[in-house]
Amino acid sequence: MSLSWDTITSAIVTLVTVSVGFFITQIAHAYLWDGKNENGTSKSPWAPSPSNLPFYWNGYKAFRLHSYLALTDWSKQLQTSIYTVKLIQKRVIVLSHADVVRKALVELEQSNSSRSITTDAIETVMGDQGKTVFTAQFSAYWGRLRRAINRVMRHVVVEDKGLSTLVQEEGKVDPELLRERINRMAMEAVIEMVMGKQSEMPAEWVDALMQVCKETEQLQSSRFYYRYGALVPIIRTLGVVLGGHQPVVQLRNSALDILLRMQQGNVPESLKHVEPSKNDPTPEPIAPDEILTNSLHLIMHGYRFLASSLFTLLQRLASQSYDIQAHVAASPAFATSFVAETMRYTPPMRLYTHTARSDHDLVWNGKSYRVDEGTPLVVNLDMIHFDPQYYSNPYKFDPERFLVTTSETTTTTKGVLSLPSILDDRGDNDEEGAKKNKKQEKSSVRDHLAFGVGRRACLGSRASQRVMVAMLSQIVKKYKLRGGDPDSVVDHASGIWSWTGRTDTKGATIEFIRRGV
Numbered sequence: 001m002s003l004s005w006d007t008i009t010s011a012i013v014t015l016v017t018v019s020v021g022f023f024i025t026q027i028a029h030a031y032l033w034d035g036k037n038e039n040g041t042s043k044s045p046w047a048p049s050p051s052n053l054p055f056y057w058n059g060y061k062a063f064r065l066h067s068y069l070a071l072t073d074w075s076k077q078l079q080t081s082i083y084t085v086k087l088i089q090k091r092v093i094v095l096s097h098a099d100v101v102r103k104a105l106v107e108l109e110q111s112n113s114s115r116s117i118t119t120d121a122i123e124t125v126m127g128d129q130g131k132t133v134f135t136a137q138f139s140a141y142w143g144r145l146r147r148a149i150n151r152v153m154r155h156v157v158v159e160d161k162g163l164s165t166l167v168q169e170e171g172k173v174d175p176e177l178l179r180e181r182i183n184r185m186a187m188e189a190v191i192e193m194v195m196g197k198q199s200e201m202p203a204e205w206v207d208a209l210m211q212v213c214k215e216t217e218q219l220q221s222s223r224f225y226y227r228y229g230a231l232v233p234i235i236r237t238l239g240v241v242l243g244g245h246q247p248v249v250q251l252r253n254s255a256l257d258i259l260l261r262m263q264q265g266n267v268p269e270s271l272k273h274v275e276p277s278k279n280d281p282t283p284e285p286i287a288p289d290e291i292l293t294n295s296l297h298l299i300m301h302g303y304r305f306l307a308s309s310l311f312t313l314l315q316r317l318a319s320q321s322y323d324i325q326a327h328v329a330a331s332p333a334f335a336t337s338f339v340a341e342t343m344r345y346t347p348p349m350r351l352y353t354h355t356a357r358s359d360h361d362l363v364w365n366g367k368s369y370r371v372d373e374g375t376p377l378v379v380n381l382d383m384i385h386f387d388p389q390y391y392s393n394p395y396k397f398d399p400e401r402f403l404v405t406t407s408e409t410t411t412t413t414k415g416v417l418s419l420p421s422i423l424d425d426r427g428d429n430d431e432e433g434a435k436k437n438k439k440q441e442k443s444s445v446r447d448h449l450a451f452g453v454g455r456r457a458c459l460g461s462r463a464s465q466r467v468m469v470a471m472l473s474q475i476v477k478k479y480k481l482r483g484g485d486p487d488s489v490v491d492h493a494s495g496i497w498s499w500t501g502r503t504d505t506k507g508a509t510i511e512f513i514r515r516g517v
Contacts, residue, residue: 035370037359044361044368046084047093050074058086060231067491067501068350068382072096075383082364090231092353092376096383098390098449100364102423104377105354105454112377113455114138114357122220123498125248131290132297133459138357140280145294147277148270148286149459156266156463158189158470159197166471167479170514175507179311183210186307187299189467193460194298196265205258212255213300219247220494231499255296267295302460304502306467308348312505313468316342316397317476318484324399329476332469337402339468340448345397346486347450350381351500354456378500381449390422390445402446419446423453479512 035043053059062070063085071094074085081097082104095101104112114137115130127135133149136142166181167173187206191198271291274283286294317325317338328335353376361368371377386394391401404419422445451461458464475481485508493501 043359043372044370046091047082047364047369048078048080049084049086050077053086057088060087063087064493068380068503071351071378071380072382075380082362082369088231090376091372092378093371094378094380096380098384098387098422101379101384101449101453102425103364104362105379105456106423108360108362109454110138111358111360112354112356112371114355122216122248122494125245126216126252126293126300127297128290128293132294134297134301138455140283143277143280144274144283144286145271146455146459148274149267149294149298151275152266152270153193153459154462156193156460158192158463158467167475167512170479170512172483172509172511174509175315178314178510179307179507182310182314183303183307185471186310186467187303190299190302190306190460191262192266193302193463194267194295195259195262196269198262198265201262205261208258209255209299210303212251213303216248216251216300217304217492217494219251221492252296255300256292259292259295259299267298268292298460302464305348305458306464308502308504309343309464309468310471311507312346312348312486313339313342313472314475314481314510315484315505315507316346316486317472318481318510319486322480325476325480328472332473333403334399335469335473335476336465338399339465339472340402341397341399342486343450344385344391344448346489346503346505347381347385347448348504349450349498349500349502351378352452352498353378353500354454379449379453384422384449404446421445421447422449423447477515479514482511482513484508484510 037043050059054061059070059074066073071085075081075083075094075096081100082093082095084091084093086092093104095104115135123135124130126132130136133142133145136145166185184206187210188201191201191206191209268291271286271294274286276283317328328338356371356373356375356377358373360371362371363369385391388394402419451458451464486505488506488508489503490506491501491503
């Protein structure tokens with residue numbers, strides 16, 4: 001298809017105009033109003049930043065090459081639990097300790113539970129310009145979505161979706177074939193979570209939705225303006241001018257067409273009947289197209305998270321001794337703790353973000369640090385999940401750390417014994433208090449942060465964990481496993497929805513040996 005001269009000229013003029021406007025705005029912000037409140041008073045300083053970074057790209061090259069490891073290195077260099085770093089020209093705040101996560105995303109959740117308006121371009125298109133529970137700003141609309149979805153997701157129990165046929169015969173299964181089977185099982189499970197049990201679901205529908213996810217990730221990883229769009233707004237505009245969103249729109253529409261052919265259920269039904277709340281006494285109905293878009297967003301997000309977690313879980317199980325496997329088979333509690341420890345040790349996303357809703361200060365270690373509206377707050381699980389203050393001997397894979405023992409439990413308001421949470425407020429409101437408590441390491445906790453924290457935490461966490469425990473229990477009751485490689489990982493630039501990417505287990509061949517042999 002050839003472009004007319006008028007079209008080319010118009011695109012050039014638009015690009016030049018937007019570019020000039022962008023740079024004028026950047027200069028005015030950088031030199032005239034940066035560091036000033038609306039009344040002209042000075043803002044608090046930013047948290048400490050790494051030094052000697054390149055002028056324009058800043059920390060982006062290191063982040064692109066090393067992902068969460070770069071954020072961990074900077075945290076260790078600065079010896080702080082909160083710091084800022086510029087990625088190109090976008091400043092982000094990195095949270096590397098559970099206490100500061102609690103402070104920012106639990107105590108200050110009203111201020112830091114939004115999503116960035118300069119989010120990844122893929123997410124913008126798939127989320128229909130911020131109309132899904134993942135992309136919507138902190139608002140009454142977002143609250144309606146979250147309440148309605150949570151009302152059904154917390155009770156979802158997925159029936160056997162390929163669990164019994166994951167291993168079709170004993171013997172060795174290479175990682176590619178195993179991943180293929182797990183991907184299908186995960187997609188079928190997530191469709192049931194979101195859309196309800198389907199009386200008839202042709203295999204080609206499942207294949208098509210899996211292909212949409214695959215191609216979406218490939219686009220996000222290969223097109224520079226998709227990832228850069230989260231860090232430099234002008235790049236997103238350039239992508240629109242070049243027609244770069246069209247492939248994503250086509251993928252989204254093909255997936256929505258499949259969902260239209262499915263029967264209604266679960267999430268779609270809940271979104272049709274939004275219940276009032278004290279902050280939203282007369283909620284407006286959610287449009288049918290928004291219901292469908294939310295369903296697609298939940299399916300794509302849940303599929304990638306669940307498929308990665310299931311594959312890692314099976315690789316981890318195969319690497320354990322037969323005694324450990326027998327313990328998993330005999331004890332549902334131990335099977336649950338095995339899943340929890342796998343999610344702590346190898347979460348599918350080691351970085352995730354919230355966004356500040358307004359300008360405010362975050363007080364940490366007796367100092368006030370600046371947080372501007374629209375600033376991403378990045379949670380670094382590579383630091384938090386291996387903090388000896390919460391997880392004794394953190395680099396040892398130890399499912400028993402999540403088992404309840406009476407000597408370590410606390411009594412809840414309902415009188416039930418439970419392990420302490422990583423986000424419990426122990427009275428340490430500053431970094432000095434946290435350092436002092438490192439001498440009093442806790443040998444057991446009940447949770448991790450792989451499913452998120454605060455108001456943006458994963459709505460499907462309970463249902464997903466049920467699927468993982470069910471698969472683990474069924475497989476290990478039928479087979480002994482040998483082989484696997486749970487510790488070799490690959491970091492992907494694409495997380496489908498997030499410029500922070502995701503981490504996947506490479507895996508190795510697993511031999512399935514029928515029990516009794």
